Amino acid sequence: DVQLVESGGGLVQPGGSLRLSCAASGFTFGTYWMSWVRQAPGKGLEWVANINEDGTEKYYVDSVKGRFTISRDNSKNSLHLQTNSLRAEDTAVYFCARAPYYYDSSAYYNPWFDCWGQGTLVTVSS
Amino acid sequence: SYELTQPPSVSVSPGQTARITCSGDALPKKYAFWYQQKSGQAPVLVIQEDSKRPSGIPERFSGSSSGTVATLTISGAQVEDEADYYCYSTDSSGNHGGVFGGGTKLTVL
Numbered sequence: 001d002v003q004l005v006e007s008g009g010g011l012v013q014p015g016g017s018l019r020l021s022c023a024a025s026g027f028t029f030g031t032y033w034m035s036w037v038r039q040a041p042g043k044g045l046e047w048v049a050n051i052n053e054d055g056t057e058k059y060y061v062d063s064v065k066g067r068f069t070i071s072r073d074n075s076k077n078s079l080h081l082q083t084n085s086l087r088a089e090d091t092a093v094y095f096c097a098r099a100p101y102y103y104d105s106s107a108y109y110n111p112w113f114d115c116w117g118q119g120t121l122v123t124v125s126s
Numbered sequence: 127s128y129e130l131t132q133p134p135s136v137s138v139s140p141g142q143t144a145r146i147t148c149s150g151d152a153l154p155k156k157y158a159f160w161y162q163q164k165s166g167q168a169p170v171l172v173i174q175e176d177s178k179r180p181s182g183i184p185e186r187f188s189g190s191s192s193g194t195v196a197t198l199t200i201s202g203a204q205v206e207d208e209a210d211y212y213c214y215s216t217d218s219s220g221n222h223g224g225v226f227g228g229g230t231k232l233t234v235l
Contacts, residue, residue, distance in 0.1 A: 045226040059222035116168040
């Protein structure tokens with residue numbers, strides 16, 4: 001069975017940093033795009049970042065560009081999200097998700113999410 | 127920025143059919159995906175590529191898409207189907223990301 005287990009969340013002051021991790025098992029990790037999706041308390045889901053199979057392509061939602069960095073270590077079946085310059089509005093549960101994709105008629109890459117971890121809570125507060 | 131619009135809430139009695147809609151301008155050219163999220167749990171994929179049901183999802187869950195509206199239908203809703211449901215899709219810009227609808231709280235009672 002596919003398993004994704006996040007870690008690294010916690011309480012951090014505004015302007016601080018956290019490194020989130022996701023341990024993957026049950027599938028060939030290096031053959032899938034991976035993503036981070038977050039959910040603020042009592043709010044909806046928001047896609048945060050994607051990374052391709054070998055880590056050479058990375059994409060981010062506008063609100064985290066320049067502050068967050070997604071990375072992966074295929075030798076350790078692990079996904080990471082380095083979060084810097086954290087703001088109160090970054091407070092959320094961060095989910096790791098496996099991201100299959102399809103190409104549309106314009107040859108654009110379209111990711112979606114088929115398996116999710118249980119999430120790790122990041123709280124940004126003084 | 128691209129938006130997907132869902133009704134905030136839908137309520138049905140057990141055994142009735144629940145329909146949750148998702149509106150988006152790019153849906154004629156993009157697939158819709160549906161996720162179920164029960165309180166305190168991770169989302170679960172219930173419909174992929176507009177109408178395909180993943181392995182392990184009950185047959186009462188189905189999906190369709192016509193024009194700018196995608197619909198999740200739960201035929202004979204059960205009490206255990208009570209959850210938040212989110213649609214997801216991508217826009218036409220090719221920005222390699224996607225958006226979720228605001229979510230619909232399904233109440234079955």
